[in-house]
Amino acid sequence: MASSDLEDLCFHINTKISTIKKTLQLRNIGQEPSLKSVLCKIGQEMVVLHDLLNKMETEVQQQKKLNALLKELQKSAEREQGEAQHLRENIPPHLPKPTQSSITGLTGKCEEQGKAAEPERAKKPIKEQRPIKEAALITAEEFESVPAYMKGRLTYDQINAVVQEMNKAVVGKYKILHQPLKSMSAPVRNLYHRFIEEETKDTKGEFFIVEADIKEFTQLKADKRFHSILNILRHCQRVREVRGSRLVRYVIC
Structure with a gap:
């Protein structure tokens, strides 16, 4: 057997022995009446800490979802702002108001009066x-x-x-x-x-x-x-x- 393998084996055995010693020490400590209450409190604190960590993880997940939602809302608002700006800059010109002659024609005057009004409108177009x-x-x-x-x-x-x-x-x-x-x-x-x-x-x-x-x-x-x-x-x-x-x-x- 090579010397390096023997050293590794010795290290492994020593590690196991050390672990066993620590386990026996902890077991002995747990059996001492004066330390049982301390160990009990430590166990209770660990339970509370575990619950707090679970709540924090839940809160982090909710904040991530909220952050993603806010980013989507921001993108949507930017799109809406761009569309509104485009509409503002491209407002169509106002339609011309109806002429008096066309209103008269709609109220039921004869067809000849409507035809007579056509050349007049052509001569004097309403300035928009x-x-x-x-x-x-x-x-x-x-x-x-x-x-x-x-x-x-x-x-x-x-x-x-x-x-x-x-x-x-x-x-x-x-x-x-x-x-x-x-x-x-x-x-x-x-x-x-x-x-x-x-x-x-x-x-x-x-x-x-x-x-x-x-x-x-x-x-x-x-x-x-x-x-x-x-x-x-x-x-x-x-x-x-x-x-x-x-x-x-x-x-x-």
Whole structure:
């Protein structure tokens, strides 16, 4: 027999002997009256500990299920937000209102009057008003993608508050432009003429405002903080600038 095998056998036998000695010692300890109560308490504590471990394992499993459910809800909410944003950015134009001649035809007038109204409608088509375009709010994902040097200490809510105020200015301006000129008061007519003078070939068909409109329709101040937010809005493609005649026009994208 090789020496290594003999050493392994001796080690194995010594291990068994040591285990037997420890077992006999524990059995002897368990038979001592002074230690029986201690061993009994240890056994009770082990039972309680076992129950606690089982409860913890159950709680961990429930938390895992809840975490998976929350992730699914988050994905669903992100999908819904994306769809809502798409709908917001692609609102169909309003349908034209029915003409007086068509209403008259429906009330039961003769066919000849209906035919006579057809050429009149063809000569004077009703001008369809375009809906006023407003800038969409910045999403949380877009805010996170803005470089840190642009954001500084600006918050997500502060940026969207400025977007809402700018939209208020856009709506106020173009409601005036859509009014009949004869129905305007003198101050409103002055605003109307200023709006017309500020238009250029580059802003034709676009919705835009200038700093004077922001002062006219909102409480915003055109300060350094406001221009920092404008930089972020340009970065997120909510507005673009058109310069000319010493005037900066903020076109809604």
